[in-house]
Amino acid sequence: xxxxxxxxxxxxxxxxxxxxxxxxxxxxxxxxxxxxxxxxxxxxxxxxxxxxxxxxxxxxxxxxxxxxxxxxxxxxxxxxxxxxxxxxxxxxxxxxxxxxxxxxxx
Amino acid sequence: xxxxxxxxxxxxxxxxxxxxxxxxxxxxxxxxxxxxxxxxxxxxxxxxxxxxxxxxxxxxxxxxxxxxxxxxxxxxxxxxxxxxxxxxxxxxxxxxxxxxxxxxxxxxxxxxxxxxx
Numbered sequence: 001x002x003x004x005x006x007x008x009x010x011x012x013x014x015x016x017x018x019x020x021x022x023x024x025x026x027x028x029x030x031x032x033x034x035x036x037x038x039x040x041x042x043x044x045x046x047x048x049x050x051x052x053x054x055x056x057x058x059x060x061x062x063x064x065x066x067x068x069x070x071x072x073x074x075x076x077x078x079x080x081x082x083x084x085x086x087x088x089x090x091x092x093x094x095x096x097x098x099x100x101x102x103x104x105x106x
Numbered sequence: 107x108x109x110x111x112x113x114x115x116x117x118x119x120x121x122x123x124x125x126x127x128x129x130x131x132x133x134x135x136x137x138x139x140x141x142x143x144x145x146x147x148x149x150x151x152x153x154x155x156x157x158x159x160x161x162x163x164x165x166x167x168x169x170x171x172x173x174x175x176x177x178x179x180x181x182x183x184x185x186x187x188x189x190x191x192x193x194x195x196x197x198x199x200x201x202x203x204x205x206x207x208x209x210x211x212x213x214x215x216x217x218x219x220x221x222x223x
Contacts, residue, residue: 033209035151042201042213043151054211086151090208094167097151 004098023087032070110214128202141206156206
């Protein structure tokens with residue numbers, strides 16, 4: 001099983017700051033996907049195939065990476081970005097998720 | 107508009123069974139893999155089961171293999187999850203999700219399953 005380790009577990013940033021969330025895989029994966037989950041709501045696909053933004057996702061979000069290291073980057077945080085972000089891989093079975101990164105806005 | 111509406115959750119005793127349903131609308135159901143994903147209270151996401159668009163193949167992680175069965179009725183645009191021999195660790199919100207071959211691009215609102223005596 002490919003274990004996905006996200007860091008940090010929790011982070012807080014002020015509006016306008018840049019934030020990077022990292023997802024490290026225990027073995028190489030071809031792509032990484034990211035989901036955003038706000039409190040009390042269902043997850044939403046946010047970034048797929050490592051760097052493609054899902055429909056409606058603001059372009060202050062971006063994704064990058066390869067092999068065992070992937071990142072979700074927010075160039076300039078806004079208050080609406082407060083959420084938990086999960087990475088997910090399907091390059092190897094079983095499909096696995098990271099444990100999540102909670103982003104708080106100061 | 108894609109909609110996935112889950113039903114069938116509730117409180118069930120350990121060792122008993124429960125069947126979840128998900129009615130899909132807003133897309134051509136038989137063109138897509140479908141899946142179930144769950145989230146224990148206060149915890150992260152866990153993939154539970156996937157089924158191909160025809161229903162001919164199904165996939166499970168070891169944690170539910172042999173206990174859970176995913177199925178679909180393409181004529182009724184409905185996805186199912188039959189859960190047998192339920193355990194306390196199966197307590198979670200269960201989401202019907204479109205996809206599973208690579209990503210889950212739409213999620214239902216979720217249905218709560220509580221396994222407790």
